[in-house]
Amino acid sequence: MGFEPPQRLARTLGERYGDGAVAEWIARLPTLAGQAAARRGLEVERVVAPGGMSSLMVLVRRPDGSPATLKIAPPFAAPELQRAALAHWKGWGAEELLDPAGTADDALLLERLHPELSLRSLPEAKALLEAAGTARRLWVEPPEGHRFETVADRTARQAAELRAAAAADEPAAQLVPAALETREELCATATETLLLHGAFRQGKVLAGDRAPWLAVGPDPLVGERAYDLARLARDRAEDLVAAASGPSSARRRITRLADSLDLDAERVRGWTRYRSVESAMRALRAGRRQAGEVLLEFASWL
Template sequence: MSQHAAVRVPDGLEARRALGEPWVSWLDRLPGLAREVLAEWELSPDGPAMHGHCSLVLPVRRAEGELGVLKLALPDAESEHEALALQRWAGDGAVRMLRADPARRAMLLERLGRRTLAEEWDVQACELVGQRYARLHLPAPPQLRLLSDQVARWTASLAALPAGAPLPHRLVEQAVSLGRELTSDPGERRLLHTDLHYDNVLAGEREEWLVIDPKPLAGDPHYEVAPLLWNRWDELAGDVRAGVRRRFHAVVDAAGLDEERARDWVVVRMLHNALWGLRDDPGQVRRGTRELLTVCVAVAKAVQD
């Protein structure tokens, strides 16, 4: 491919400039980085550019004709060990990585279909994800950051919330107590995806469903459940409690997890999500943040009512 071939960053990804640094610097570099990697790895574009929340995804064809996608991710903590996780899984239940340059956050991946688990019945989708946990939760590589260290920091921040924060005080206290308990008894250090929801499971050819886009940490597999509960939220309208509980029990039963420990992690994780929402909106709470807080509180209550 020509060194001068244009690579257009999709508008949805360009819009992240509004978030300031490090987005601006990365987006400035991104077209040149894409041209550089395409030329170096002898890849030809094979369709319009796509994007995730923090990555450029280019359909490509290798010199020998094999189809793939080139993924270039924002160089942040979440993407630091993505290639390491995919290497560890070696295509077993997850997308196969064909080549990587972690320093540049560049990966060549096998090409999967566009269909995701979001198109399946949510309870069945939860069962499918739960059935894959055992294949994904391998002994963690030593390079990974520890979930327990992260949770200890987030729990300390949650404990420091002012009394007037727009969250039920009882739930905040409960999440702080549980967070301290879970970090003092962190359990096995397993390779965690940490963002395993419906849109991160794509249709494949060698397997019906394959996992993508890990944000890996080392820690307790029970941490993985919560994203399946808060995503596809609109589908739960009318009976949130029953819908959340159906999903929770579907994934816990399919994975053979300890129900009480999974429930505790859901409570902790939902209150941490609420904390991050308040941090991103430090002034008057906007509508989007209020909706996030409502979801977080509703999930935390539903799994234990």
């Protein structure tokens, strides 16, 4: 199977996992995709471009002619955990896993959605309403014996990197200590242990045929629901930063989201502040200065 892997995929994976491991996997990607399709008896239609930011998406036909999507993720991105989360949700609020038993590779066979139509295509108020309804379906008790990371463990790994980044970047030095303090307080007082999407935002909710909107691309972990709203709360941050009413609009958005899902607005605000600063520092380290500065300004409002 010959194709040129999407550039966005190589760039975003390299930023997260390091260029060395990613370059080797990217070079093997056409072969891996061809083998995964052949193993399942799939007819390949086309590679989705620009596609996902952490995996290759290939539109395929199953042996019975029905449409599906083949997702190829690198092993260091723990696709087995994504498989476990999707299998547990069984299509409730999320894309359906069509091969729950799996095969001898890291590929996932998923129901075909409409990648060109996400919640970002809707007006903001409608998008947030639909997103809240989708997220509510995903927050369930995790399966027994699960291997999902906890919010406390994931954010603890990020803390050391944040401290080092703050020392090297003066504009962020004022925000990082406060974000880390907030993270410690939230982890110490958390009382929920639910299965979370982990990367939930408007772009991760696509239009479907089985249901109007379904979540895709989880980075699953377990913890409190407020953590899962943090990425959604800062969606379209660049628009907020460009508006004179940005600070007040951001705070109102967090309050509305929390109220619509019966959550503590202060916990949603705290996780939004922490995750915005953490994302900003990653963006700055990767040379995406504008994106990092937008997120830092957003975080400063909270």
